[in-house]
Amino acid sequence: MxxxxxxxxxxxxxxxxxxxxxxxxxxxxxxxxxxxxxxxxxxxxxxxxxxxxxxGRTRTIGLVIPPAGNRLTHMQLDFVASVVDAAARADLDVLLSPSGGDHDRSFERLVSESRVDGVILMEIRLEDSRVGRLQRAGLPFVGIGHTADDQAMCWIDVDYAGLIRHTVHHLADLGHRKVALLSRSPELVAAGYGPALRAREGFTAGVNERDVEGVEIACGDDARSGQESIEELLRSHPDLTAVTTINEAALPGIQRALADAGLTVPYDFSVTGVAARLWAEDFRPPLTAADVPAVDMGGQAVALLIERVAAPATPPRHILLAPPISLRSSTGAAPMRGAGGVVSRTGRAGGGPRA
Structure with missing residues (x-):
């Protein structure tokens, strides 16, 4: 018909x-x-x-996600679900497109074949070729995250630098003198992944401001990598008493490694960081963390994109979120140091009774 x-x-x-x-x-x-x-x-x-x-409109937006071969973290899945839900409320369809490596052809088709009215980008690097490609194509887009040139695009992001800096201050206030930053995968860090490098910036600022010794370790986005990273840290730095992280997928492994080492959280070792609320509440004991509002961020990204599609010539908007750190049960006073700076822990040789 x-x-x-x-x-x-x-x-x-x-x-x-x-x-x-x-x-x-x-x-x-x-x-x-x-x-x-x-x-x-x-x-x-x-x-x-x-x-x-x-x-002149498709009523479809593109959501560019990490490569489909990689398992998405819970936070990334929250972003995807919230974008799809917000788009449906605006009577828009969502076309998912992976990018990176062999998947770049999918991204190029999204940009060049007029399939969508605009694009939301996830997992943005400080120098991101996808941003330049969208700008050259004149296709409206919004980033969940932003490049080093934060004025060149429209974006919504979490203040990873400020939040990790605050977690270091929190640990220092509890008496911890040596802390570690457990970051994202070596590949992402080497590629200039924005949250990882901004977390490093905040970590460096925090340890310098509080005269705390800091150690950084890259960690894959899975529980096994989290366990191996903590095991390596405990071997190499026996005087380490706390860790902060932006790697929520590694949290189950962190928990397992500390338990295997006979360390009780928070009496022997403190853990904090930036994570989606579900991961923080599932940690045992519940994680002191800045809860990333992933669901709200996805909805706001859709709203920003609708604005860009309707009025692409308007100046790009920037939204930087700094959620408060929820004090739960995973951080406590640093264990006491004995002669020669050796840490006395309740669950290890030489440890005293729990206070």
Whole structure:
């Protein structure tokens, strides 16, 4: 069924049917009703591609995600779910497209084939070629995260530098004198992944401001890597008493490694960081952390993109979120140091009774 057949049955021209559907020109109420009656009788639905050509819009947005071969973290899944939900409320469809490595062809098709009205980018690097490609194409886009040139694009992000700095201050206030930053994977850090490098910046500032010794370790986005990273830290730095992290996927491994080492959180070792609330509350004991509002961020990213599509010439907006650190049960006073700076822990040789 097509517009021509509707026009024949309604006794009007094809252009009248088109105007009745698009609303671009006024159509008499009686004529519009006659056209609508035929449409209802035939169960006609306008072809999405044809409608897009007439309106100049696809009513579809692209969401560029990490490569499909990598397991998404819970926080990333929250971003995806919130974007899809917010888009549905705005009567928009979402086209998911992986990027990176062999998946760059998918991103290029998204940009060059007019499949979407705009794009939301995830997992942004300080220098990100995808941003330049979208700018050259003139396609509206919004980042969940931002590049080093934070004025060049529209974005919403978490203040990883400020939040990790605050976690270091929190640990220093509890008497910890040597702390570690457990970051994201070596590949992401080497590629200039924004949150990892900004977390490093905040960590460095925090340890310098409080005269605390700091150690950084890259860690894959999974529990096994988290366990191996903590085991390595405890071997190399037996006087380490606390860790802060932006790697929520590693948290189960962190918990397992500390338990295997006979360390009780928070009496022997403190853990804090930046994570989605679900991960923080599932940690045992619950994690003192800045809870990333991933669901709200996805919705705000969609709202920003709708603004960009409607008015692409307006100056880009920037939203930097700094959620408060929720004090739970995973941080406590540093264990006492004995002669030669050796840490006395409750669950290890030489440890005293729990206070």
């Amino acid at each position: 097509n517009i021509g057949e509707i026009a024949r049955r309604a006794g009007v021209s094809r252009s009248t049917v088109s105007y009745a559907l698009s609303g671009k020109r006024p159509v008499a109420a009686s004529t519009r009703k006659r056209v609508q009656d035929v449409i209802d009788e035939l169960g006609y639905r306008p072809n999405a591609t044809a409608r897009a050509l007439k309106e």
